Amino acid sequence: MIGIRNVKTLIFLLMASYCVVSIVLYVTGTDKNTTTKNTSIARKTPTTTVTNSAQSISHNGFINNKYNSKWNKYVVGLKTSTDTAAARVPIQLLTFLRHISNVYFFGDSVEELGDTKVYDVVHNLYKDGNLSVIDVNGQLSTSKNGVSNGWIMDAHKNLPGFKKLYELYPDRDWYLMLDDDTYLLFENLDSELKDLNPAEPYYFGAYFSFVGCGGIKNHGDGPDFAHGGSGIVVSRGALQRMIKVIDDCIVDYRTCWAGDVRVALCLRDANVTLDRRFHGRFINAEPDVDLDWPDNPCSYPLTFHHLKPKTIYELYATENRVNKENRPTNYADIFKSIMAHQHEGGIQDNTDIKGYPFAQTRTINKEKCKDVCRENIKCRAYVYDENGICWLKGSIQKTNSVEQSRSSGFITNNYICEENEPKPAPTPTISKLE
Ligand SMILES: *[C@@H]1O[C@H](CO)[C@@H](O)[C@H](O)[C@H]1NC(C)=O
Ligand SMILES: *[C@@H]1O[C@H](CO)[C@@H](O)[C@H](O)[C@H]1NC(C)=O
Numbered sequence: 058m059i060g061i062r063n064v065k066t067l068i069f070l071l072m073a074s075y076c077v078v079s080i081v082l083y084v085t086g087t088d089k090n091t092t093t094k095n096t097s098i099a100r101k102t103p104t105t106t107v108t109n110s111a112q113s114i115s116h117n118g119f120i121n122n123k124y125n126s127k128w129n130k131y132v133v134g135l136k137t138s139t140d141t142a143a144a145r146v147p148i149q150l151l152t153f154l155r156h157i158s159n160v161y162f163f164g165d166s167v168e169e170l171g172d173t174k175v176y177d178v179v180h181n182l183y184k185d186g187n188l189s190v191i192d193v194n195g196q197l198s199t200s201k202n203g204v205s206n207g208w209i210m211d212a213h214k215n216l217p218g219f220k221k222l223y224e225l226y227p228d229r230d231w232y233l234m235l236d237d238d239t240y241l242l243f244e245n246l247d248s249e250l251k252d253l254n255p256a257e258p259y260y261f262g263a264y265f266s267f268v269g270c271g272g273i274k275n276h277g278d279g280p281d282f283a284h285g286g287s288g289i290v291v292s293r294g295a296l297q298r299m300i301k302v303i304d305d306c307i308v309d310y311r312t313c314w315a316g317d318v319r320v321a322l323c324l325r326d327a328n329v330t331l332d333r334r335f336h337g338r339f340i341n342a343e344p345d346v347d348l349d350w351p352d353n354p355c356s357y358p359l360t361f362h363h364l365k366p367k368t369i370y371e372l373y374a375t376e377n378r379v380n381k382e383n384r385p386t387n388y389a390d391i392f393k394s395i396m397a398h399q400h401e402g403g404i405q406d407n408t409d410i411k412g413y414p415f416a417q418t419r420t421i422n423k424e425k426c427k428d429v430c431r432e433n434i435k436c437r438a439y440v441y442d443e444n445g446i447c448w449l450k451g452s453i454q455k456t457n458s459v460e461q462s463r464s465s466g467f468i469t470n471n472y473i474c475e476e477n478e479p480k481p482a483p484t485p486t487i488s489k490l491e
């Protein structure tokens with residue numbers, strides 16, 4: 058017993074003396090890197106600030122979560138549910154939401170995720186507690202006793218979510234509503250919004266038409282709605298108008314099958330219409346699964362949807378790398394990091410790639426077909442049919458599995474944004490001066 062105590066005492070003394078030595082070194086400024094800091098022991102660790110991403114990376118490898126005040130003009134509402142929160146939200150908090158301080162989660166039961174609160178905006182929303190929605194065909198679906206039923210509950214979250222965001226932060230510029238499997242490229246969005254006046258009523262997203270809500274019977278008779286999973290963006294000016302009528306909207310549209318449609322109807326009632334200018338850049342697809350890559354690799358996306366945590370992680374890594382170059386993240390960047398490593402060199406058997414070929418030729422095998430494509434700068438994808446036909450395609454679209462003997466692949470080096478490629482060293486001009 059005494060022995061053990063002595064060992065403990067010894068360890069304690071060793072530790073204590075180490076601390077004293079450290080403190081002395083610290084206070085006297087002998088320890089390098091700390092000479093200018095006198096705040097506290099905890100801050101002794103020297104930090105390197107990476108300005109673009111606002112991360113502080115300490116020398117022991119921890120990346121500190123640091124809110125960047127440049128994002129304070131944004132308020133983010135994120136819809137999640139009891140069923141999906143634990144699986145989906147953590148990767149969002151670790152990646153693109155890391156530097157955003159005004160993020161609120163809207164769920165369907167009172168919950169906490171770590172130290173993040175999830176607001177229940179669904180229960181007690183209506184006096185009679187009737188959480189029913191009527192689908193496009195007029196069928197009634199009910200969420201029984203508040204048991205989570207993803208789609209039904211989700212429809213009730215958008216409007217109360219926006220109302221809550223406004224209550225919390227009535228004076229910010231932009232209010233976003235996302236799903237828990239959406240990724241938003243903040244730098245890209247900000248480069249588009251920074252020159253707009255948020256006091257004006259803006260409503261952005263990917264536009265669609267609907268039937269079945271607000272008495273709309275034919276597609277196109279109602280207002281366009283911004284598809285929720287691809288992300289909804291409204292300006293302060295739009296939200297201020299919507300807030301005047303939102304309590305009526307919550308009741309009037311309570312049976313509508315989709316929450317994003319309810320938002321469009323409510324904004325219509327507030328005299329705000331969807332601005333289509335960013336359509337096609339709020340994307341309801343996953344880069345590595347079902348995205349039809351735009352022909353211009355230099356254009357840049359604002360959101361993706363239906364993402365796996367791994368894809369979110371890869372998108373964030375790509376953005377971090379690109380942001381250091383002070384430019385938006387374009388499709389070529391994402392293609393390179395997400396698709397290239399999966400497909401480079403790989404000819405995928407029993408697959409076909411959608412899209413119209415710009416040329417067709419005959420080759421003796423699939424490898425030769427790939428070679429022909431690689432040598433044509435316009436060719437980004439090829440499909441080879443075993444009877445010798447080689448199709449060359451200029452667009453990179455979804456890959457389909459097929460029964461018949463076709464093979465296909467991409468030429469990743471033909472999908473690049475030239476503006477961002479490292480420039481070759483200037484050739485000596487002397488030889489041209491003749
Ligand atoms: C040291 O601490 C004092 C008191 O907190 C503060 O006024 C001073 O600015 C600090 N100096 C440095 C170099 O951080
Ligand atoms: C709930 O609301 C729907 C739609 O208005 C209605 O058809 C249904 O009868 C209501 N259910 C209850 C239990 O009140």
Ligand SMILES: *[C@@H]1O[C@H](CO)[C@@H](O)[C@H](O)[C@H]1NC(C)=O
Pocket residue numbers: 298301302326327328
């Ligand atoms: C929308 O416009 C109509 C007609 O100009 C007006 O009567 C109504 O008050 C406006 N609603 C809002 C919420 O601004």
